[in-house]
Amino acid sequence: MPAAEPVFRREFPVKGGDFAKAGAAACEIKELLKDLGLDAATVRRAAIVAYEAEMNVIMYAWKARMDLAVSPDEVRLTVDDSGPGIADIELAMTEGYSTATAEMRELGFGAGMGLPNIKRNADVFAIDSEVGRGTRLDITIRTNGHHP
Amino acid sequence: MSTPDRNYHAIHITKDKCIGCVHCMSACPTRAIRVADGRARIIDQLCIDCAECLRVCPHEAVHSHTTSFASLEAFEYKVAIPSTVIYGQFGSSVVPNEILSALRRVGFDEVYDLSSICELNCAATEEYLNEHPRPRPYITATCPVVVRIIQRRYPTLCAQILPIEPPREIAAKILRTILPKALGIAAEKIGIIHITPCPAKMVSINSPATLSKSYLDGAISIRDIFPQILKALRKSEEDAMMRHLFPETLFSGIGMGWSLSGGEIRGLKRHRAVAVSGIQDTMRVLDQVEGGLLQDIDLLECTVCPDGCVGGPLGVENRFLAKSRILELVGAAGEHAVVDQKDVSRLYHKNFLSFDHPVAPAESRPLDHDPVKAIDKAKLRDKLAAELPLKDCGVCGAPDCRTLADDIARGYARLEDCPFIKTAAKEKR
Numbered sequence: 205m206p207a208a209e210p211v212f213r214r215e216f217p218v219k220g221g222d223f224a225k226a227g228a229a230a231c232e233i234k235e236l237l238k239d240l241g242l243d244a245a246t247v248r249r250a251a252i253v254a255y256e257a258e259m260n261v262i263m264y265a266w267k268a269r270m271d272l273a274v275s276p277d278e279v280r281l282t283v284d285d286s287g288p289g290i291a292d293i294e295l296a297m298t299e300g301y302s303t304a305t306a307e308m309r310e311l312g313f314g315a316g317m318g319l320p321n322i323k324r325n326a327d328v329f330a331i332d333s334e335v336g337r338g339t340r341l342d343i344t345i346r347t348n349g350h351h352p
Numbered sequence: 353m354s355t356p357d358r359n360y361h362a363i364h365i366t367k368d369k370c371i372g373c374v375h376c377m378s379a380c381p382t383r384a385i386r387v388a389d390g391r392a393r394i395i396d397q398l399c400i401d402c403a404e405c406l407r408v409c410p411h412e413a414v415h416s417h418t419t420s421f422a423s424l425e426a427f428e429y430k431v432a433i434p435s436t437v438i439y440g441q442f443g444s445s446v447v448p449n450e451i452l453s454a455l456r457r458v459g460f461d462e463v464y465d466l467s468s469i470c471e472l473n474c475a476a477t478e479e480y481l482n483e484h485p486r487p488r489p490y491i492t493a494t495c496p497v498v499v500r501i502i503q504r505r506y507p508t509l510c511a512q513i514l515p516i517e518p519p520r521e522i523a524a525k526i527l528r529t530i531l532p533k534a535l536g537i538a539a540e541k542i543g544i545i546h547i548t549p550c551p552a553k554m555v556s557i558n559s560p561a562t563l564s565k566s567y568l569d570g571a572i573s574i575r576d577i578f579p580q581i582l583k584a585l586r587k588s589e590e591d592a593m594m595r596h597l598f599p600e601t602l603f604s605g606i607g608m609g610w611s612l613s614g615g616e617i618r619g620l621k622r623h624r625a626v627a628v629s630g631i632q633d634t635m636r637v638l639d640q641v642e643g644g645l646l647q648d649i650d651l652l653e654c655t656v657c658p659d660g661c662v663g664g665p666l667g668v669e670n671r672f673l674a675k676s677r678i679l680e681l682v683g684a685a686g687e688h689a690v691v692d693q694k695d696v697s698r699l700y701h702k703n704f705l706s707f708d709h710p711v712a713p714a715e716s717r718p719l720d721h722d723p724v725k726a727i728d729k730a731k732l733r734d735k736l737a738a739e740l741p742l743k744d745c746g747v748c749g750a751p752d753c754r755t756l757a758d759d760i761a762r763g764y765a766r767l768e769d770c771p772f773i774k775t776a777a778k779e780k781r
Contacts, residue, residue: 210724210727210728211727212727212730212731214734227639227640227643230643231639231643234639234642234643236730238716238718239718239719239726239730239758240718240719240723240726240727240730241716241718241719241720241721241722241723241726242723244507244508244713244716245508247508248508248642251508251642251643251644252643252644254643255640255643255644255645256644274727275727276723276724276727321644
């Protein structure tokens with residue numbers, strides 16, 4: 205993003221295991237994007253991405269910071285967690301693959317659609333993970349560009 | 353039938369009665385109320401006619417525009433189609449046939465039960481879900497407030513509203529098609545009136561979201577017509593005995609419980625459906641659906657009143673007793689279908705039961721229509737929120753500090769409206 209471009213930023217701390225607040229950050233992000241006047245389709249994609257990313261942290265990581273940066277052209281979300289990390293990213297990106305426990309599935313999560321779903325709704329998607337330290341997601345959704 | 357009005361609202365504040373307290377403002381789920389100059393004011397664009405304000409106002413200053421019985425004089429022939437909620441209003445010794453009969457004596461030329469049409473709607477919904485495997489979940493369109501809230505707060509879910517008209521409109525459409533010919537009376541001289549515990553039905557009638565014109569001519573509140581029904585019931589013991597011994601209407605057990613949360617989906621055989629009731633829970637679940645969840649569910653029934661329509665604010669009997677009575681009637685009516693599946697299929701495939709047009713999102717309300725200015729205003733709003741005490745006292749006239757910050761950023765309020773900021777500024781001087 206060029207420095208001169210106006211950017212709205214906000215950070216959202218997310219705590220691992222905090223199911224009581226599940227979806228709170230994603231909802232706030234969604235409301236913000238509506239207030240910023242983004243089109244409905246972009247808001248929907250961003251809401252899905254934010255929801256999945258937030259749930260991943262709540263289910264698997266210890267804590268994370270979600271950073272939102274919105275410019276007129278794009279929504280950028282980075283999620284930087286301290287957590288167990290992902291040993292085999294390629295496997296984790298496979299639809300249907302999940303390490304979710306029975307309890308998580310009981311709650312309707314852990315269908316193994318999280319990361320692939322994020323990627324599907326993003327225009328740019330990068331993932332970086334280190335076992336024992338954490339995972340970082342870098343997601344961009346273009347507001348004017350076409351979704352691939 | 354009146355012409356559609358986009359800004360029509362059923363909920364209004366009577367200025368003379370409002371004392372400017374903050375009960376309604378705190379209760380409003382869409383933060384649509386502000387108090388200024390000692391009076392509450394509703395912001396049209398944000399109001400979804402859920403009537404939470406009407407429930408909590410201690411001064412009866414919030415009222416709903418429903419149809420008065422006297423105004424029906426204009427019609428040559430008056431037809432009532434009461435919500436099945438009415439069967440739960442009179443205790444366990446009064447049977448539905450007696451209530452329908454009493455309504456005739458109140459002055460309706462004919463009264464039709466809705467339970468069979470509810471069953472028809474359920475069967476049509478099943479067919480629609482069979483034929484449309486995506487998207488999931490579909491959301492039912494019975495509650496007009498749910499439709500409004502989706503248009504305003506969840507615009508991306510408009511396409512997930514299941515496009516089958518609710519029973520009250522289907523019934524009115526059938527009657528409006530058949531009665532003029534059957535009676536030899538011009539269509540416009542026949543008044544078809546819903547009787548309901550719900551103020552928002554006036555919204556779906558006057559400002560329909562899915563029809564070019566509603567098939568109903570009005571909605572009378574149960575509360576308004578209750579005394580007349582009671583009087584008619586008391587007057588004639590013979591009639592009561594007749595209705596007990598020679599019941600003339602066949603009620604549908606599948607449709608009878610329609611007004612209770614879960615009633616709309618109870619008759620579904622092959623689909624996974626979930627029922628949600630209450631405004632806060634409905635919003636929570638719609639947030640999840642907008643976030644891509646619940647895709648393993650076929651149908652989501654949402655009603656914003658607690659426990660479903662039976663918890664509507666314009667009923668008389670408390671909703672727990674009404675619910676218990678209706679459950680009794682559901683049990684008595686049994687599980688067998690009263691509607692012929694062939695009739696359902698025929699009407700369904702003729703698109704007789706469908707929306708005229710899909711639900712359209714309401715105009716959005718960004719901080720600014722210019723994206724760069726919107727970003728500036730969002731930054732300003734965050735800065736203002738950081739200065740405010742976050743005590744959400746409501747004295748400024750906004751329901752909470754964040755909403756005041758939002759109002760200031762939009763140019764509708766000033767920071768000095770906050771009593772804490774004002775006092776601090778005074779002390780400084």
